[in-house]
Amino acid sequence: MNAVPDVAAARLPVRDRYRLSLAILCHIVTSCVSLIFVIEYYRRLLPLAANSPQLVVAAAIGVIPFALCSIVFAMRRFSFGYALGFYFYTLILGYIWLVEFSTFPYGHRAAAISAFLSGIAFIIPALFVTAPIRQRFALTAGQLHIILAAIVVVSIAILAIGATFQFRLAPPADMYKFRAEIDLPKWLQYAIGSVSGALLPFAYACFFQFRRYALAALCLLALVLFYPITLTKVSLLAPSWLVFLTLLSLYFECRMAVILSLLLPILSGVVIAALYRYGLASEQAFVYFGTVNFRMIAMPSSALDFYNDFFSTHQLTYFCQITLLKLVMPCPYKEQLSVYMADSYHLGYFNASLFATEGIASVGTKLAPISALVCGLIISLGNRASAGLPGRFILLSGGLLLQILINVPLTIALVTHGILVLFLLWHIAPRDMLGDPPAPSTLEPKR
Numbered sequence: 001m002n003a004v005p006d007v008a009a010a011r012l013p014v015r016d017r018y019r020l021s022l023a024i025l026c027h028i029v030t031s032c033v034s035l036i037f038v039i040e041y042y043r044r045l046l047p048l049a050a051n052s053p054q055l056v057v058a059a060a061i062g063v064i065p066f067a068l069c070s071i072v073f074a075m076r077r078f079s080f081g082y083a084l085g086f087y088f089y090t091l092i093l094g095y096i097w098l099v100e101f102s103t104f105p106y107g108h109r110a111a112a113i114s115a116f117l118s119g120i121a122f123i124i125p126a127l128f129v130t131a132p133i134r135q136r137f138a139l140t141a142g143q144l145h146i147i148l149a150a151i152v153v154v155s156i157a158i159l160a161i162g163a164t165f166q167f168r169l170a171p172p173a174d175m176y177k178f179r180a181e182i183d184l185p186k187w188l189q190y191a192i193g194s195v196s197g198a199l200l201p202f203a204y205a206c207f208f209q210f211r212r213y214a215l216a217a218l219c220l221l222a223l224v225l226f227y228p229i230t231l232t233k234v235s236l237l238a239p240s241w242l243v244f245l246t247l248l249s250l251y252f253e254c255r256m257a258v259i260l261s262l263l264l265p266i267l268s269g270v271v272i273a274a275l276y277r278y279g280l281a282s283e284q285a286f287v288y289f290g291t292v293n294f295r296m297i298a299m300p301s302s303a304l305d306f307y308n309d310f311f312s313t314h315q316l317t318y319f320c321q322i323t324l325l326k327l328v329m330p331c332p333y334k335e336q337l338s339v340y341m342a343d344s345y346h347l348g349y350f351n352a353s354l355f356a357t358e359g360i361a362s363v364g365t366k367l368a369p370i371s372a373l374v375c376g377l378i379i380s381l382g383n384r385a386s387a388g389l390p391g392r393f394i395l396l397s398g399g400l401l402l403q404i405l406i407n408v409p410l411t412i413a414l415v416t417h418g419i420l421v422l423f424l425l426w427h428i429a430p431r432d433m434l435g436d437p438p439a440p441s442t443l444e445p446k447r
Helices: 014-042 053-068 071-075 080-101 108-128 141-165 172-179 186-209 213-225 233-251 254-277 283-310 337-345 355-386 391-397 399-405 410-416 419-428
Strands: none
Touching: 014 053, 014 071, 014 080, 014 254, 014 283, 053 080, 053 108, 071 080, 071 108, 080 108, 080 254, 080 283, 080 355, 080 391, 080 399, 108 283, 108 355, 141 186, 141 213, 172 233, 186 213, 186 233, 186 391, 186 399, 186 410, 186 419, 213 233, 233 254, 233 283, 233 391, 233 399, 254 283, 254 391, 283 337, 283 355, 355 410, 355 419, 391 399, 391 419, 399 410, 410 419
8 A cells, every 4th residue: 555645734746736626626516516416306305496507507606706715725734724624615615506596585695695704714714824832741652542541441431321321223214213312411412522523533543643453443433332322423424434534545645635535425426316317326326315415515505594594583692502601691592503493494403513503693694704713713723733743643533523513513512522622632642653754755846
């Protein structure tokens, strides 16, 4: 196996930047084609107008300005903010396309402009604020191994405790039906979120970096064992997702790996949908499109449509959905926002990204870009905390958070899913032990 050297902090040769730009362009086109199929097969679920030449052309014209902003991903260095920024870029791109088809009566043009500005406001600090934080304390090799052993032991303990409250081997098709019956203590929810979202991926990345593959596989096994307890698609797909990111990072530079991590799954779904349309793919094969292209990619974008509609006729939260703030300020929403969305639109309980929750729901479309800017600055702390670590290590240890954050508010993910814990671990991780000095040939263009 010829692994691609880690070049997290390197400048790509001009030729490779062109390849990166081409991959981004392919991703944009593929995403738009995917959304055409989503509208064709799922428009009755998402209240969208049918595809028509006029609407498709209008949607294509609408995404061009935001598509042009993608050039920044071909220019900037890899960081956690880069990876998350590209995922959020895809989310916003999807909404700008879908809003042309929305049948909701809120102001579509103002909402699309707000989404555009919010995406840019998040991307700027997430990609450009990367200066390292001075490392006042770094773990020794022995201390790191103790922490890794503790993560494995604590994970097993949390699994055992969780299994006493809930353990159901439900098929993926029924997970949403049975999930509503789960009632875990709050502390256990926080523990499961932090262990599965941050601690186990961190341990997996460390063990893989040390070439201790058996222990890395143990981390993957522990991750999937959380599925019968939580019945979430993230737990179910976590091992395969981390293996997929690992393979991409071995064969491609980290920035290209991030782009391909979305492009390849979406492209596969588009091919399946096209074959299905002409009777060349089965219903079972089409399940892939429904799972990946619709639920995992299009739904986070469509969530902005639902939140814009709901909060065009309901009071804003002004962040009172945050549990601590709800204790000290009046709030018109006694339950979680997902409950009100389920009652209003009958699509089940679904949360949404920071653009919907910290943005639209909390401050409205006019101030949503400011909220996105603040969130981008928070994510940039991860860039600064992880500065000096190998790009592959950052990608693998933060890989599950990419999937979590497109579906979960940032304020929840910071604590419940262990983002702050991961940032701390990145900051104190020993660079000399985890680092891989890149080969000189990767740092300069060939002469």
